[in-house]
Amino acid sequence: MLFPRDDNITIPDGWTKSGIDSGDWPFTIVMTTPLADPLIDRLLKRVNDPLVPLISLLPDDRDWFDASGPGCWEQALAITERLEKLPEQIRNSANPEDIILARLHSRDADMTASYNTTQPGMVSYAALGGRLDAPAEAANKLVQRDCLSRSFFDRLHICPQCRGSALNVREECHACRSPQIDEQAIVHHFRCGYEGLEKTFKRSDGGLQCPQCNDMLRHIGLDYDKPGSAIECQSCNSINDTPAIGFVCMGCRAWHDAAQMPVRDWFSYKMTPAGTRTLLAGGVGELAPPDRSDTFKLILQQALQHETAFQTPFQVLRGVFAGDAATQTHNLRLASRTEDLVMDVLRSALRPVDTVTRHDNGVLILLPHMDREGIEPVIAEIEQRMSEVVRTDPGLRLDILSRREAEQLLEEL
Template identity: 30%
Template structure:
């Protein structure tokens, strides 16, 4: 018996695979398979992969493609189906499962999605690299990631938790109605919203001072312009008239404008979104950190802190932004003698049976965010790390700060069923250095 025959792979063929080598066993129904073999007509949509994953022996199963038009996430691509190419796929699958075998099983289902994504990056030895994808509503895809594992929000969460590092790639704009990024940029008339605009010269008649679009000046049989204001003939450029600029003329309503509206027209729902009101997405390339690799081996995500729950909450800032805003706000308040409130809120739930910090549960965190949305003003901001939140309240004196703290405490008592223990400390009299030292104590 050869080495290749030593272990039989359970394979799920999708397409015209009539004969398989002896070391591959055909699975007739999607159940307990180890490998997927696809011909060029196979459909591996995200929904299809989610269904297949539920029936696979391992969530990180390899996919092999035979023929044209392979997906970017295929583990290997072969030009045709033959015994030789099937054996090559078999050998690659053996190596893939050697690497997959080093990935620990998740300790709980809640961490499964994050650990699958990290495990895929480790076993395929790749980064999560964004690429343009016009067929997608987001216009961007992480092509090398299997679609059922790829998640922009999950990548962002793993970055916040220190398991991925990222590099900025592109910024995209979205439709304000349906969030599609498939947009056409167009100039529109500010009066009738038509995009039927024509650029034309402005003509300035020196003698009478009239100024207007060139098409408003009638032409003589000899091609000379006649001023619509004084009806004099304009003979010589630079002597009788000049052209100081250009404007946009609406062919629909004849409105003349120097600054037409710039809008994004959605190709999916046809909604017009002003360019300065369009929501934006920042896209990043992600790569594993040492913590990310250690997490894959252990099968347990690091204990998440409040920074994960508050990551998309607008007043919540990353560390660098928080430090910059704090330094600027405090120095401005000191310079002009203005009140400036700072306080820290810390949850203390003790430890669980594994000596890990006991965390505020997901429902309580959602309640906390809802409460803070009601209380915080547009000028307020915060930094969350572990189970501590540092709030900054510009233009807030001691009495006002005490009232805000009481509102938060009362809201927690009324709305949180498990009543997590928390305490507040007034840091308003601290320097920036001391505030940051207090943050570092829990970092």
């Protein structure tokens, strides 16, 4: 399919022209002139097939294109030949994990991360052709399934408000956070002991005049020295030893202190032999999270029985990530990292006999042989460790479940 349509283009042997709705598969979209990103995006949404190759007759190194310039027809042909051999399920799968496997296989490519300033996250994967919204999340799931292996690419700060990584890192005044600051030398007059910013000394020919004793300072090392420097704000005149560090998000304009800035690790990915096998066997299939609640269910069942039979008390804590709704929806990337940290903290704060599992938007904790009095210090301990270890407050709220609630929970699991 030629886009935009151009009847003067000679099609190589073996190719036929077709329209978008012709029903032929696989086909190739051939871009005859360079188009702006939004137009390409719209076209691809219309085609609505993340596997279809897109080539450009003119050289173009944007992620969209599988190939461009001379030789692009041959490369597209190679891709379509590999696509034709894929199982039907994979071709029609809307699961991002399947799409990644199918694209890497058909493009015979790795999912290599590179910086891309056209993306809010500042990183993209050319092999995916801009067809997936959150490729790293899906790729990380494939790593868990051993279908991909990954290697570290880079760690980027992300804006806590919009999750973007287009950030300006700057030195600022501690008092008013203006970036308009200057470093000034400090001058120390030996004879009278006065120490102050160099600009407080009047400069006259041959030296500096001490503002305290009016003596002239002529020889550094003999009359005076410069023991260091200070940061002076041009905006509010405050003076500090060091500048503060602040981040300004160029996406949403929010300002953040360096200490509040979460980071995100990016990886490059490679298909493993298991990945190829999964692909050729039809893909990972429906998006169903692996069921981790099973063991928890059994243990909870047992705890309830033991309490009834032997009066051995147990406690169940339900933890919910209670960040605001906006954070939760935009939060997926950060959330998984933060939640991993939270799980680490929980495991370290609990006894080896306690069980932790993820559940809905939070966690479940079962503490056998524990009465109501014993649980409060445990919660305090968890909260303490959490504040020490987890930099971005995950807003985890822990509730103690009553026996009735624990029984209800058993029904839900």
